[in-house]
Amino acid sequence: MDFVALLTLFVLAVFLGFELISKVPPTLHTPLMSGSNAISGITIVGALLAAGYHGEGNEIVRVFGFIAVVLATINVVGGFMVTNRMLGMFKRK
Amino acid sequence: MQLSQEWIDIAYLMAASMFVLGIKGLARPKTARRGNLIAAAGMAIAAVATLLHRDIVSYEVIIAGVIIGAIVGAVLAIKVQMTAMPQMVALLNGFGGGASFTVASAQYFQGLGAAEPMATIPMIASGMAILIGTVTLTGSMVAFSKLQEIISGQPMGFPGMKFVNALLLGSAVVCIGYLVHDPSQTGFFWVLAVLAALLGLLLVLPIGGADMPVVIALLNSYSGVAAAAAGFVMNNSALIITGSLVGASGLILTNIMCKAMNRSLTNVLFGVMAEGGEKMDADEVYEGKIRSASPDEVGMILETAKRVVVVPGFGLAMAQAQHAVRELADTLDGMGVEVEYGIHPVAGRMPGHMNVLLAEAEVPYDKLKDMDAINPTFEETDVVIVIGANDVTNPLAREDKGSPIYGMPILNVDKARTVVVVKRSLSPGFAGLPNPLFAKDNTLMLFGDGKQAILDISTSLKDS
Numbered sequence: 001m002d003f004v005a006l007l008t009l010f011v012l013a014v015f016l017g018f019e020l021i022s023k024v025p026p027t028l029h030t031p032l033m034s035g036s037n038a039i040s041g042i043t044i045v046g047a048l049l050a051a052g053y054h055g056e057g058n059e060i061v062r063v064f065g066f067i068a069v070v071l072a073t074i075n076v077v078g079g080f081m082v083t084n085r086m087l088g089m090f091k092r093k
Numbered sequence: 094m095q096l097s098q099e100w101i102d103i104a105y106l107m108a109a110s111m112f113v114l115g116i117k118g119l120a121r122p123k124t125a126r127r128g129n130l131i132a133a134a135g136m137a138i139a140a141v142a143t144l145l146h147r148d149i150v151s152y153e154v155i156i157a158g159v160i161i162g163a164i165v166g167a168v169l170a171i172k173v174q175m176t177a178m179p180q181m182v183a184l185l186n187g188f189g190g191g192a193s194f195t196v197a198s199a200q201y202f203q204g205l206g207a208a209e210p211m212a213t214i215p216m217i218a219s220g221m222a223i224l225i226g227t228v229t230l231t232g233s234m235v236a237f238s239k240l241q242e243i244i245s246g247q248p249m250g251f252p253g254m255k256f257v258n259a260l261l262l263g264s265a266v267v268c269i270g271y272l273v274h275d276p277s278q279t280g281f282f283w284v285l286a287v288l289a290a291l292l293g294l295l296l297v298l299p300i301g302g303a304d305m306p307v308v309i310a311l312l313n314s315y316s317g318v319a320a321a322a323a324g325f326v327m328n329n330s331a332l333i334i335t336g337s338l339v340g341a342s343g344l345i346l347t348n349i350m351c352k353a354m355n356r357s358l359t360n361v362l363f364g365v366m367a368e369g370g371e372k373m374d375a376d377e378v379y380e381g382k383i384r385s386a387s388p389d390e391v392g393m394i395l396e397t398a399k400r401v402v403v404v405p406g407f408g409l410a411m412a413q414a415q416h417a418v419r420e421l422a423d424t425l426d427g428m429g430v431e432v433e434y435g436i437h438p439v440a441g442r443m444p445g446h447m448n449v450l451l452a453e454a455e456v457p458y459d460k461l462k463d464m465d466a467i468n469p470t471f472e473e474t475d476v477v478i479v480i481g482a483n484d485v486t487n488p489l490a491r492e493d494k495g496s497p498i499y500g501m502p503i504l505n506v507d508k509a510r511t512v513v514v515v516k517r518s519l520s521p522g523f524a525g526l527p528n529p530l531f532a533k534d535n536t537l538m539l540f541g542d543g544k545q546a547i548l549d550i551s552t553s554l555k556d557s
Contacts, residue, residue, distance in 0.1 A: 017341025029445030037185035043192040045143040050199030052149030068195035073162025080133040081170035087126040089452040
């Protein structure tokens with residue numbers, strides 16, 4: 001995709017984000033933050049591509065890729081699990 | 094098996110849509126858990142599709158990284174105490190920033206080996222992802238250390254700090270400029286990373302403990318922006334959409350927190366507290382006007398009450414008193430007393446922190462009322478129990494134009510018939526101000542440890 005198409009996507013997603021998030025009640029703001037940490041772990045797709053890369057003399061790409069996979073996986077696994085744990089506590093009488 | 098780029102992009106689109114549905118689920122506690130699971134499934138789709146990309150030729154590094162990350166993430170998620178949730182989120186913000194930094198760095202070095210040098214826009218985006226990602230990483234580590242009390246929560250700084258920060262930021266932008274001009278100058282890459290790391294440290298060090306809710310929300314936003322920047326580097330729509338959703342989310346929460354403290358974002362960022370007109374003398378406010386009560390006396394007042402509101406603050410978390418409070422509420426409920434909870438937006442150390450703590454103690458979520466819902470009801474409330482909260486109940490914010498906290502929205506607990514304040518001493522809150530609420534005619538101070546005091550009230554209620 002060219003830059004302008006990506007920029008369009010970015011701007012529209014920001015608007016969508018504002019609409020979506022303003023509907024989340026204050027009582028769920030902590031799970032919202034941990035949940036958004038989890039989905040920002042989507043950087044894992046870039047991390048996987050870097051860690052699985054096999055170019056000539058490009059050790060450093062895989063070193064960065066490895067660190068990225070570890071960090072993004074912590075966010076994804078830790079984020080979704082802790083959000084699920086918290087949301088399980090919210091009960092009605 | 095390998096997937097073509099088109100199919101992988103369609104998988105990313107599915108993932109992004111499922112994230113949107115997931116956040117939509119968070120609009121109500123009833124649908125929230127399902128929303129979270131939908132988002133997790135979206136993540137699984139995106140990850141599996143990526144693994145089938147033709148550029149991935151070796152899996153050893155990936156498997157090692159995923160195993161380590163999954164174990165660390167799962168252990169953190171299972172072990173963390175609900176009181177320590179702000180630290181956990183600070184840590185995750187930092188890791189998110191770190192992931193964006195390392196992904197952009199890997200892309201940069203991969204570009205060096207390619208036949209054509211990195212084009213201008215991907216290079217600018219790389220620079221941004223490295224800058225914002227690293228600031229988020231080191232800034233979050235400072236926030237984590239302050240919250241975990243590894244370092245002091247007091248603002249730390251030195252004269253001319255703003256100037257140094259501006260210099261660091263300016264130099265970082267110059268580095269990005271040089272890299273755009275000639276991407277092969279790897280020296281500028283490393284200098285950029287170091288400058289950004291220092292900037293992250295210096296940005297969060299001067300921010301005090303009371304402002305942590307704002308900082309965590311803001312770093313949350315940064316981690317999203319960094320991910321979006323990484324998306325521009327990789328031409329990846331999933332990263333851009335998700336990053337901007339998270340960026341918007343953090344920004345909204347930052348704004349809510351600032352409003353609830355009546356502080357501007359710039360004041361929070363530069364560690365400026367509003368200056369009070371004349372210094373208030375605590376002895377003058379309190380002298381001869383403080384009435385303290387025993388748990389038995391409080392129990393007797395509660396016996397005749399029809400409606401009770403509990404106002405929790407960070408002290409409740411510190412004393413781990415959430416279960417004791419719920420037991421007291423159950424006892425009162427059994428006596429036919431209506432019990433609700435009034436929660437200020439900045440109670441606790443992150444947005445929604447009190448709600449999670451009380452939910453953990455099995456308080457039904459429909460009893461948790463936010464400030465706007467609870468404030469009109471105080472006049473019909475017989476007893477308010479303030480536990481571990483201080484500044485958010487201070488009437489100075491409403492009455493004293495010269496006060497540093499004037500204009501901050503507060504919980505009008507003093508409108509209730511009786512206010513019971515459970516507190517260790519008359520020490521001031523984060524704002525460092527005396528609280529005239531404690532000296533009011535309808536206020537009773539119950540001095541002691543929050544948890545023990547509440548347990549004692551429960552015992553006296555049950556015995557009578």
